Amino acid sequence: MQRMLARRALSGIAVVAGVVTLTFLLLHAAPGDPAERLIGPTATPEQLAAGRHALGLDRPLITQYGSWLARFIRGDWGTSFATGRPVRTMIGAAWPATVRLVVLSLLLSYGLGLAVGAVQAAYHRRRLDTALSVASVTLVALPGYWLGLMLMTVFTYLLRVLPAFGAAGYDADYLSGWARFADGARHLVLPLATLTLIGVGAAARFVRGALLDALEQPFVTAARAKGITTAQVMVHHALRHAMIPVVTLLGLSLPALFSGAVFVEAVFAWPGVGRVLVEAVQARDYPVVMSATAISAVLVVAGNLLADAAAGLVDPRLRSVDAGATP
Amino acid sequence: MNVVLRDRRFTVGLGLVTLIAGLAIAAPLVTTGDPNAPGDIVATRFLGPLARDVHGSLHPLGTDRFGRDVWTRLVYGARISLSVGMLSVLLSVAVGVAIGGLSGWWRGWAGVLLLGATDFVLALPRVVLLLLLAALWQPSALLVVLLLGATGWMPVARLVHGEVRALAVRPFVEGARSLGVRPLRVLWRHVLPNALTPVIVAAALGVGNAILLEAGLSYLGLGVQPPTPSWGNMIASGRDTLVNAPWVAAAPGVMLVLVVVGCTLLGDAVRDVLSRQSAVSRQGH
Numbered sequence: 242m243q244r245m246l247a248r249r250a251l252s253g254i255a256v257v258a259g260v261v262t263l264t265f266l267l268l269h270a271a272p273g274d275p276a277e278r279l280i281g282p283t284a285t286p287e288q289l290a291a292g293r294h295a296l297g298l299d300r301p302l303i304t305q306y307g308s309w310l311a312r313f314i315r316g317d318w319g320t321s322f323a324t325g326r327p328v329r330t331m332i333g334a335a336w337p338a339t340v341r342l343v344v345l346s347l348l349l350s351y352g353l354g355l356a357v358g359a360v361q362a363a364y365h366r367r368r369l370d371t372a373l374s375v376a377s378v379t380l381v382a383l384p385g386y387w388l389g390l391m392l393m394t395v396f397t398y399l400l401r402v403l404p405a406f407g408a409a410g411y412d413a414d415y416l417s418g419w420a421r422f423a424d425g426a427r428h429l430v431l432p433l434a435t436l437t438l439i440g441v442g443a444a445a446r447f448v449r450g451a452l453l454d455a456l457e458q459p460f461v462t463a464a465r466a467k468g469i470t471t472a473q474v475m476v477h478h479a480l481r482h483a484m485i486p487v488v489t490l491l492g493l494s495l496p497a498l499f500s501g502a503v504f505v506e507a508v509f510a511w512p513g514v515g516r517v518l519v520e521a522v523q524a525r526d527y528p529v530v531m532s533a534t535a536i537s538a539v540l541v542v543a544g545n546l547l548a549d550a551a552a553g554l555v556d557p558r559l560r561s562v563d564a565g566a567t568p
Numbered sequence: 569m570n571v572v573l574r575d576r577r578f579t580v581g582l583g584l585v586t587l588i589a590g591l592a593i594a595a596p597l598v599t600t601g602d603p604n605a606p607g608d609i610v611a612t613r614f615l616g617p618l619a620r621d622v623h624g625s626l627h628p629l630g631t632d633r634f635g636r637d638v639w640t641r642l643v644y645g646a647r648i649s650l651s652v653g654m655l656s657v658l659l660s661v662a663v664g665v666a667i668g669g670l671s672g673w674w675r676g677w678a679g680v681l682l683l684g685a686t687d688f689v690l691a692l693p694r695v696v697l698l699l700l701l702a703a704l705w706q707p708s709a710l711l712v713v714l715l716l717g718a719t720g721w722m723p724v725a726r727l728v729h730g731e732v733r734a735l736a737v738r739p740f741v742e743g744a745r746s747l748g749v750r751p752l753r754v755l756w757r758h759v760l761p762n763a764l765t766p767v768i769v770a771a772a773l774g775v776g777n778a779i780l781l782e783a784g785l786s787y788l789g790l791g792v793q794p795p796t797p798s799w800g801n802m803i804a805s806g807r808d809t810l811v812n813a814p815w816v817a818a819a820p821g822v823m824l825v826l827v828v829v830g831c832t833l834l835g836d837a838v839r840d841v842l843s844r845q846s847a848v849s850r851q852g853h
Contacts, residue, residue: 252691255688256688256691256692259688259692260692260693260696263692263697264700267700267701267704268700268704271704271705378829378832378833378836379825379829381828381832382776382780382824382825382828382829382832383821383825384780384783384784384787384803384821384824384825386784386787386803387803387817387820387821387824388821390803390806390807390810390817390821391817391818391821393810394810394811394814394817394818398810398811499693499695500693500694500695500696503695503696503699504784504787504788507788508807518696518699519699519788522699522700522703522704523703523789525703530700534696534700537693537696538692538693538696541691541693542691545691
């Protein structure tokens with residue numbers, strides 16, 4: 242198990258390195274000049290050259306890449322071309338918001354998905370199963386940003402009960418502990434609901450499939466023959482077996498969730514990494530784009546690693562792989 | 569085929585997709601006027617659904633801020649969404665079959681290298697990559713097709729790789745080779761046709777996903793550019809008028825959901841039938 246995790250960690254590092262290199266090459270291969278964007282269309286060639294020199298863009302590509310990488314690893318992520326703020330401050334302020342949103346919606350959507358999938362498997366091929374299937378297919382098909390806009394129309398503009406922009410109200414700094422928490426929670430509701438609703442559909446579909454698979458296994462027949470109730474078979478035998486693919490999917494769905502978060506953050510002006518990335522890409526802000534991509538790649542790879550480790554926790558058979566002669 | 573037709577998911581899915589594709593093809597017949605030309609802005613701006621304007625023409629889904637008919641734009645937008653979805657999936661299937669087929673067929677380092685490359689690209693965060701690529705070049709429908717194709721071939725390659733590996737040891741392959749057929753020809757004529765069934769399912773699900781991604785990019789302003797209607801940029805343009813004209817953003821979203829549900833139902837139904845068939849044939853051996 243440890244050896245497998247070590248191997249996965251190594252390949253994860255390779256993926257992050259690849260993403261960073263690819264991003265760097267793409268940024269520099271693409272047409273468009275950040276110096277020109279910064280100075281404006283009236284820039285003279287001399288001003289442009291000076292601007293490019295100030296940003297370090299006139300050096301050979303390989304030197305730029307090497308010095309960026311060396312500084313990035315040492316923790317010096319440079320300053321944003323567009324805002325002049327240190328990139329580390331920008332991303333340091335943004336990533337907790339994204340992690341809060343993504344982790345909460347992951348837990349919520351899988352909790353709900355497990356419940357819905359289990360009910361569907363228990364009522365397989367009956368009317369309730371069909372109704373829930375239709376609901377989950379619809380949820381999977383919903384575009385996050387559109388669902389967000391619709392929820393916003395209803396809860397912010399029509400009912401006027403929930404805020405639609407940002408992670409905190411303008412007066413949040415002047416609120417005391419409890420009121421401040423309540424303000425944050427109210428701001429979290431709509432983005433979280435949007436991201437969770439989309440996730441529930443996929444989770445429920447998958448759990449239902451895994452459970453139906455498990456219910457066909459011989460050990461379930463044996464358990465039933467032993468005379469225990471259907472509910473016990475479901476919880477103790479089938480659900481445990483079905484947890485293995487579900488936990489694996491949990492890790493695999495992190496990138497999808499993160500992508501969903503990019504759009505949802507854009508809709509709700511949620512101050513997370515996704516929004517920083519979208520704005521930086523549009524402004525051709527090289528240092529911010531590089532760091533934000535690197536961080537999102539790290540988050541995704543770390544999520545997959547955690548899922549591998551968790552798979553060992555739910556499936557004792559995986560833990561003993563290293564003990565055997567061959568995996 | 570009969571089994572598939574008896575599956576309600578298949579008929580509903582096919583119905584939805586055919587209906588919307590039919591509307592897209594027949595766009596000039598089911599709508600009135602040009603989808604892009606601004607209307608009489610003063611008189612026909614933000615008319616509600618089912619409203620009649622001063623010229624007497626009916627707007628079943630209302631009008632947007634330029635007085636353009638939302639239904640007309642929706643139907644012309646279907647042309648963009650469906651063709652971008654289908655073309656990009658065709659592209660990713662072509663690339664995926666080529667790379668998956670070769671990586672499964674070549675046993676040596678070349679195969680390992682191709683498979684490693686597939687796994688690497690599979691691990692890259694797709695939306696981050698799409699955002700980056702779409703923002704760097706001049707946005708257009710063609711660019712979106714290329715990008716979605718270039719970032720969507722890996723699951724197909726993985727599927728085909730597995731199928732080809734399993735098929736390569738079957739007797740009919742040995743038979744073909746012993747008749748002196750060149751290896752790549754064996755792959756093309758004998759192995760790949762047998763490996764394509766799971767690809768069809770992946771393609772059906774992929775079309776829905778590609779349509780969603782195209783709309784997402786257009787929503788962010790990185791895909792199809794206005795005034796050409798795409799469901800994504802229609803939602804984006806309705807974003808600012810949610811309070812006084814919510815129908816502008818609502819209608820394209822409903823269309824998106826219908827198409828994607830249709831593709832998913834089709835894919836699900838076909839996959840279940842295929843897996844039941846292969847289970848039966850395995851029992852037969």
